[in-house]
Amino acid sequence: MVDPRRAFALRDAFAQQVTRRLKVPAVEQRAYADRLQAALDGQTLGGLSGEYVVLVDRNANVQALFIYFRATPSDTWQMIGASPVSTGRPGEYDHFITPLGVFEHTPANMDFRSEGTQNDNHIRGYGQRDMRIFDFGWAQGQRGWGKGGISEMRLQMHATDPDWLEPVLGIRHSKGCVRIPASLNTFLDHYGILDAEYAALAESGKSLWVLKSNRQMTPWAGRYIVVVDSQRESRPAWAPAPGGKALAKVPAGASSAD
Template identity: 80%
Template sequence: MASVSRVHSYARRSASSFGLSLALSLASAFAVPTLTQNAHAADAPQVASSAAVDASAVAAHDAAGRVDPRRALLMRDVFARSVTRRLKVPAAEQRAYGERLQQALAQNELGNLSGEYVVLVDRNENVQALFIYFRAAPSDTWQMIGASPVATGRPGQFDHFITPLGVFEHTPDNMDFRAEGTMNQNGIRGYGKHDMRIFDLGWAQGERGWGKGGMSQMRFQMHATDPDKLEPILGIRHSKGCVRIPASLNVFLDHYGMLDRDYEALVADGRSLWVLHSDRVATPWAGRYIVVVDSQRKARPAWSPAPSGKVRAKVPANADTAD
């Protein structure tokens, strides 16, 4: 499995000490009763106000001014209210994927990682799913927060990579950006609606899915996709190598800063980052790792259904030429 991508000193701060300072500096954001719907969010799926109320309870301080990390699991309810494309993963499968996550982390010297959210992607063509996990301490088992269908790299066409395996760090060294929402020559909004966030993971070694194969560099990102033409077919391999996710999941990860640990560290140091919205409600358990595995499944599990033939038939020609 690939090694961790670009690990830096500030990313190695202990989860407990950094999580506490982040909780103290950001907890005030959780106190808002509703979400401000600014102009920048006009085109994006809105996180329900009821979810914002739930989120304010997640980071509530105790009498000693601390935030109990076990409360991070309350984000399950926020996920269920906010994300429209969800997978109902059986408990046994949740445990199995938690074990896959732990194995991948351990292979990359991150076996004791805890106190922060982690995104796990199964690139297997019979699964195509994303999971969010959390555990409060290294001795705990990983607990699933929620799961959604995705689309990873589809081989067989020029410039299409198989999504790389490994543990990838979400760091400001590869600064995120936001979608313009414009269409390409095929009428596709490759990054989705205006203002959708592109989680940029930098350059990675990917397996070419065309010609004689082999490895070469690809820009690895996780992002939304065309809401009308391509989001309905999430659940099958259809990208050029990146991980396509539902728009509502994009907003959830973005608004609550689920992967923004290193971004918020810069903000805490006085940096102003345009890519972060001012009305975000950043979690004190922000993470920074996206892990890609392949479960090697030979058949489609019932909990991760593929899009129907009727839905696939509506996809226009050349729709996957934009990642």
């Protein structure tokens, strides 16, 4: 059996390979570990361990993704790395607030890859060609337009337009999906951070074209993304908002890229 403590070596790979990183203070890392545990407890997954978990804070003043790991249920969750994201921005038609909860990444909702094509607004909504779209299936999302209410939405996590939208990660800007940096997309894809069920299916003999042949699959692959809201009323220094120059360059209609 591979020593699970080796799972923390992924911190070095994250630091070297993910270009958009957040320097989260230790006290904040522990606070988010507590939020993660509370969310898992609420879904009878409190004993989850031995696999990576992706945590997203959808709060408008944070907009961040964290990767966590613990070897056993008696251990404390430890952060591997963090990056800025963009979640659902209310206020326009067909824009949802990214739903809270624990979502399973399963081949029942098969992932796919970006074709790198532009929409009518010249935006590559799924990012550059070959970026992976992590599909979590249908979820109940709060409508961000009209009178609000709950409707079904497709929850995905994916890269975004590298020229216009990746520079503004860190604010709510999507139609409900979780937009992530391209380098983080590649990192999650290459190491199979969320691919526990995909790997099991591949090992059973199923051919899965979405899995690259050169991937370096981690022994601690997970399957859950957890979305929380920290209820912060001000922006912490470690999660800076994008600059005015980047925001000024965003084309009209770009938030409809999802």
